[in-house]
Amino acid sequence: QQQVKQSPQSLIVQKGGISIINCAYENTAFDYFPWYQQFPGKGPALLIAIRPDVSEKKEGRFTISFNKSAKQFSLHIMDSQPGDSATYFCAASIFGNEKLTFGTGTRLTIIP
C-alpha cells in the first residue's frame, strides 16, 4: 500500500511557465513534508519542506502548498528554467522519526 501518491509521473513545461507537482498522503501522523530534487547521477537533495502548521511555504521560485484537511500538498515552481529539469520526489515523515516515505517521483523537463 503506497502511503504517498505523487502525480504526474512526467511533466513538460515551457521555460518561464509554472510547474506543478501534486502529492497525497494517507497517514495522518505525518507532520513533516519535504520535497527532494534529484539530478542524473546524483542523490536526492532537499529542496524545500513544510510542517502542517502552515498552509504555504515559499523559498525563491519554489512554493509548497499544504492542505491538511485534504491530506494533499504540492510543489509549485515559478518561472521554470531549463536548470530545473530533474526528478522531484515528495516525501513525508513523522518529525523525530526521520524515516522518509517517498512518492514515486516526477520527471520534470523544461523546454526552451
Add this chain to the structure above:
Amino acid sequence: EAGVTQFPSHSVIEKGQTVTLRCDPISGHDNLYWYRRVMGKEIKFLLHFVKESKQDESGMPNNRFLAERTGGTYSTLKVQPAELEDSGVYFCASLTRGGDNEQFFGPGTRLTVL
C-alpha cells in the same frame, strides 16, 4: 565538508552471487539510513542506524540482506544470494539531530542482477 559517499557506483552481478555495498556518511552524523529505488517506483526505506545500533530495520525485504555499521562510522549492505528483484538503486543518507533534521543522500549504487 565531504558529502555522503557510496561505493561502488554501479555493480552488475549474476543471480546467486553476493554483493556488498558501502556507505560513508558525513563525518559526525550518528544517523544513517539505507533506501532503495526499484525502477520507476518510489524510494523505499530499508533501515536506520543510530551509531552502530540498528534503530529500525522494518524495511529490509528478507534475510538475504544484512546491514552492518561497525564502530558507528561507515556502513555496509550485503545481499547474499542476490535475486533478480534486488536490482535497483540503493541510496544511503545521513543525518545529525537538530535544526531541520535534513537527511543528506549519497549518489547511490546502481545494482543490476542478471
